[in-house]
Amino acid sequence: MIDLVRQYKAGKLTLFAPPRKPGPAAGTAPAKDRARARVIELRREGLSTYEISARLATEATPLNRTGVAEILAEEGFGRLLVDRRSG
Template identity: 45%
Template sequence: MGSAKRTSSGGRKERRRERAAFFTAPGAVAQRQYEALRAYFVEDASAAEVAERFGYAASTVVAMVRDFTPDADAFFVDRRPGPRVAPAKLAARDEVLRLRAAGHSVTEIAAALAVTATPLNRTGVWELLLDEGHE
């Protein structure tokens, strides 16, 4: 016996539309660039059309086309500019945690660090404490 067929494909069509957003409205930067370049090269869309569709300026699309090389290993890498670790926060970490354990406020910790070899402003202290699970 064969399997029973569904009489309605409405649910399937709805799921397909929901999943299509992954391709039509990409969230990741590399995927968005890929879809934009694909539209330009494969669908033969103009730079202005691609810019409108994916939220770029036309000049940005032109620059992406100019800079594109078909090297998949380099293209699909998520690029995050800048240092991966804040060296000042890392250097001050132990002292910040020690001072916080002693009951000092963020402002007091920043003031104490200002006269050391590892100064850190209040924002840096607060971010470090949040990263360590303190509130």
């Protein structure tokens, strides 16, 4: 016991882990990671960021437009061009 006290006072022993906020670790985005493959699949079908977000809202992996846009940018997809002549 004396040796443990000595180590603690010398800063060589940590008794408790530092407190942290509950939830995923900082810098992680589990929702984006879960939806990544589906977002890529939907973009390859030609859907826009808004359409992908709406489709994901009806599925098990909802993700907002910002998250969808971030995934698409990370994966190297550009913005979809809008054809103003049609419609």
